[in-house]
Amino acid sequence: MSSVIAVPESPYLRAPRRALASPLVVHIGVIGPGKVGTALLAQLKDAAPRLLRDAGLSLHLRAVTDSRHMWLDCDDEALNGRAHGAQTWRPADLDAFAAYVRGEGNAVALLADCSASDIVADHYPVWLGAGMHVVTPNKRAGSGDIARWHAIHEAAAAGSAHFGYEGTVGAGLPVIQTLRDLLDTGDELVAVEGMLSGTLAWLFNRYDGSMPFSALVREAHDLGYTEPDPREDLSGVDVARKLVILAREAGLKLALKDVRISSLVPAHLAEVSRDEFMERIGELDGAMIVRHASAAAAGGVLRHVARLDRTGASVVLERVPRDHTFANARLTDNVLRFSTRRYCDNALVVQGPGAGPEVTAAAVFTDLLRVAGAMGVKRCAC
Amino acid sequence: MSSVIAVPESPYLRAPRRALASPLVVHIGVIGPGKVGTALLAQLKDAAPRLLRDAGLSLHLRAVTDSRHMWLDCDDEALNGRAHGAQTWRPADLDAFAAYVRGEGNAVALLADCSASDIVADHYPVWLGAGMHVVTPNKRAGSGDIARWHAIHEAAAAGSAHFGYEGTVGAGLPVIQTLRDLLDTGDELVAVEGMLSGTLAWLFNRYDGSMPFSALVREAHDLGYTEPDPREDLSGVDVARKLVILAREAGLKLALKDVRISSLVPAHLAEVSRDEFMERIGELDGAMIVRHASAAAAGGVLRHVARLDRTGASVVLERVPRDHTFANARLTDNVLRFSTRRYCDNALVVQGPGAGPEVTAAAVFTDLLRVAGAMGVKRCAC
Incomplete structure (x- = not known):
């Protein structure tokens, strides 16, 4: 019996799929490397090789920003970033950040807002309108100014980009x-x-x-x-x-x-x-x-x-x-x-x-996988 | 207060989206019009106008079959179909049924298997391999012969079609x-x-x-x-x-x-x-x-x-x-x-x-909406 349910080498996508001709490349920018953002960075780093091999999903962490600093072309240094108290996000810097994450070419661009900032949420309509996906546990957009909420959803509905916010209620619980x-x-x-x-x-x-x-x-x-x-x-x-x-x-x-x-x-x-x-x-x-x-x-x-x-x-x-x-x-x-x-x-x-960095980050990651699913990436048990 | 939360006219997609240039057309075939299948037909009929208007998703019920009869070019007659006791599904008929659901042209084809039949499950690999989506609460594929299970998942992984089976455990619960x-x-x-x-x-x-x-x-x-x-x-x-x-x-x-x-x-x-x-x-x-x-x-x-x-x-x-x-x-x-x-x-x-026709049918419908999501159809709260 025990051999039957022995945990296989890869805990989630067992049978390697055929190599995909062209993986889906997703450029990722993480905003707010606090507890949740740091947990997300760790989860992405851990999962990236398996997702590339098994699902043809290529995750590229392009940049991380807090309210004072940007880390571009991220490496492990970025994982040590920390949010710095008061959130004095500068709009100009956020736009430059998003542009950098997007980069040249046709990669899918996704911004993971792990801040709790209204100023960051103000940018969602523009980013979504420009085709960049936004996933976030930040409650400001969903519970704040209703005109902004409409603008965000209209931008997502009208274009190709998705807005994901599973982590705003119950963290990683399916709500x-x-x-x-x-x-x-x-x-x-x-x-x-x-x-x-x-x-x-x-x-x-x-x-x-x-x-x-x-x-x-x-x-x-x-x-x-x-x-x-x-x-x-x-x-x-x-x-x-x-x-x-x-x-x-x-x-x-x-x-x-x-x-x-x-x-x-x-x-x-x-x-x-x-x-x-x-x-x-x-x-x-x-x-x-x-x-x-x-x-x-x-x-x-x-x-x-x-x-x-x-x-x-x-x-x-x-x-x-x-x-x-x-x-x-x-x-x-x-x-x-x-x-x-x-x-x-x-x-x-x-x-x-319904709280905690790991489960909240997992909700953001789930939103990312849903975006990838809408772009044709398949996940299955085989 | 009460006016604020008055239930709006459409219970789920409020703000009409801009008209989509070309709706996604999904050809649907329902296999097994028993209690679950009948509930699914009613849910699809109820939701179709809203999904077309609000999400650009055009659901076409093409055919319904039980183990003895096929109803092609369905109208409300099909809603009165009932499964007839013993399930003597004929493979040849099922293939003809699937081909009819698919039809000519480039419509997305989806087969909703609401039977509890092993014979129907035997067809999934071929249907998936031919690009037809399969959604089902039928537990046979997931719990039966492991070689068939592999064949089903390999067919789904290798091609463009999706296999959905949310309704197999807990009916409409998110499991x-x-x-x-x-x-x-x-x-x-x-x-x-x-x-x-x-x-x-x-x-x-x-x-x-x-x-x-x-x-x-x-x-x-x-x-x-x-x-x-x-x-x-x-x-x-x-x-x-x-x-x-x-x-x-x-x-x-x-x-x-x-x-x-x-x-x-x-x-x-x-x-x-x-x-x-x-x-x-x-x-x-x-x-x-x-x-x-x-x-x-x-x-x-x-x-x-x-x-x-x-x-x-x-x-x-x-x-x-x-x-x-x-x-x-x-x-x-x-x-x-x-x-x-x-x-x-x-x-x-x-x-x-975790049981009952309506909630089980809703799980099948949810799988259908996930397939549509993977084809670019967006659902949102706006």
């Missing part, structure tokens, strides 16, 4: 494509419910009233699970961005301001400095223990839930029954429940780690 | 593509665990020892949840087929005989007539109540679990803890847990109804 497939085959969305923040999931999976909520936030902060300023997680805005992306995917012209967000940060602590917030974070505890006790008394637990349905979009901390899917997720799991006309009695559920 | 994306981006599969039978999930979600197991099987049989002969479900062979498909997708040269299957049908009832089995089905009850009591005494519940890992492939009824994902699935939910190098602490989980 955007799953929703797209449901809708394009004629299903109708009734509701999306989810736990879309790994950080908030971890906090409320742990919080049982036996310790102050603030102590858990401090622990999460020390473990690097939260943003440097935990209010970015606690405010619910990041989750609301993901909900806006899902809503727009379903054809709803939603903006961030349309989402009802109940922030976990009291108003009087919203504007103080980060240091002052961390000092006064204990002020969250009183309200939280009351909410926890109330939920427990009703036989439930607190969970941070994002919801989109016919009544609107909301991001709230709420009580769910103990046997609910959301109550039984673990660690930093994201959960997405798609209720549709076809999936009405039971929802279609996707669950798993 | 095959999810595994493919994990592997192609360089992740490594550690294990797949799942509940892959909606029928067996329903039985063990309901079974609590308070009524005879056989009474539940009879109820499921009366509700149409089981095959006409419930032994086809209880034997575990159908689940084992799905496990073989997943294993081969992961590059493992597994065959059905390599799966350790513990059938729920006692050996002395395996060969008797269906009527005799239904009369004597109470003979299952004694062993089952003992197993249930043993699981309950250990604080667990019985679940029918398929598993593939480094030690082999198995399909068994086993005890799982009450807080396990498998213990908390509902109704006929399928659950798939992918444990990989990247998804190691928590698995990537896909869960939801």
Whole structure:
């Protein structure tokens, strides 16, 4: 038995295909070599020889840029690049970067935006219009200005270039494509419910009233699970961005301001400095223990839930029954429940780690492979 | 708020695209107009006008065939076709059918095999080699003779045609593509665990020892949840087929005989007539109540679990803890847990109804849209 399922030499494309007459050459530019960008560079480097041999896909890393430096004709030096704090992306440099990635000749050009920058997102329409593919986990385009969102999608629809953003919700979990497939085959969305923040999931999976909520936030902060300023997680805005992306995917012209967000940060602590917030974070505890006790008394637990349905979009901390899917997720799991006309009695559920550099980078890589698929590259199990 | 998320006229592709100069014409032939095939025909008919308008994809239903009749130049009559019991597919007729679907000219030709026939699967290599796409929920090709499986994938890899089989495991749940994306981006599969039978999930979600197991099987049989002969479900062979498909997708040269299957049908009832089995089905009850009591005494519940890992492939009824994902699935939910190098602490989980004509047909339709995507048709949210 063991020989039958022994893992073969190449873990994913076993039988070497016939050599392809002309491989598809893809010029790649990576924007934002932070944690996700660095993970993507490592994955591309690892996979490139196999993709060339087995699928006739030739990946060329042409350039890497952060908000201060460009590395052209990349080698391993680029892998050591790091984003430098504040993102002061210069438009002129980004255009020069894109032009360099494209190069001369007929290669397919793909820009992987691993930044979290609005300024980079501003460039997507022009790049797509010029035939360059854009793949990204950057939530700004999908959740920001609706006119820009339209311009991006119109540019992608009108030309030959693709815009991929699977990594914006749930990282490597199959979310955007799953929703797209449901809708394009004629299903109708009734509701999306989810736990879309790994950080908030971890906090409320742990919080049982036996310790102050603030102590858990401090622990999460020390473990690097939260943003440097935990209010970015606690405010619910990041989750609301993901909900806006899902809503727009379903054809709803939603903006961030349309989402009802109940922030976990009291108003009087919203504007103080980060240091002052961390000092006064204990002020969250009183309200939280009351909410926890109330939920427990009703036989439930607190969970941070994002919801989109016919009544609107909301991001709230709420009580769910103990046997609910959301109550039984673990660690930093994201959960997405798609209720549709076809999936009405039971929802279609996707669950798993929804954050982290490796799985987020894999989502960007998946988008890249989808672009290659649209250019004729085949992937299969043989 | 409500106006913002009012459902727009077209539920999936809102902003009409510019008219495409030349739509992609796809000639479609549907093989096996049973429940799934009929649902597919209805979905195609419903979606065709929108896909033409919004994506420049022109779907032409050319022909439908069951094992006895062909309907050419289809109209609504074809929608009333039904599979006729025993499948006596005639090879000569199938080749004539495929040739008719293809027609003259340069249209893309796609055959949707909604049968469960080995004879139809025998034709895939020739059809693919001739440039005709094949999409199917038929498990025979993926779980049958390994030489045929190789021939199918080699034919798809060598030519221009695609072979799609998303519907073979979990029906419309995103399973095959999810595994493919994990592997192609360089992740490594550690294990797949799942509940892959909606029928067996329903039985063990309901079974609590308070009524005879056989009474539940009879109820499921009366509700149409089981095959006409419930032994086809209880034997575990159908689940084992799905496990073989997943294993081969992961590059493992597994065959059905390599799966350790513990059938729920006692050996002395395996060969008797269906009527005799239904009369004597109470003979299952004694062993089952003992197993249930043993699981309950250990604080667990019985679940029918398929598993593939480094030690082999198995399909068994086993005890799982009450807080396990498998213990908390509902109704006929399928659950798939992918444990990989990247998804190691928590698995990537896909869960939801994994059977039924509509969701199975939607998987076939999704494969069709992927073929169209590889031919340059774009789908997007705008």
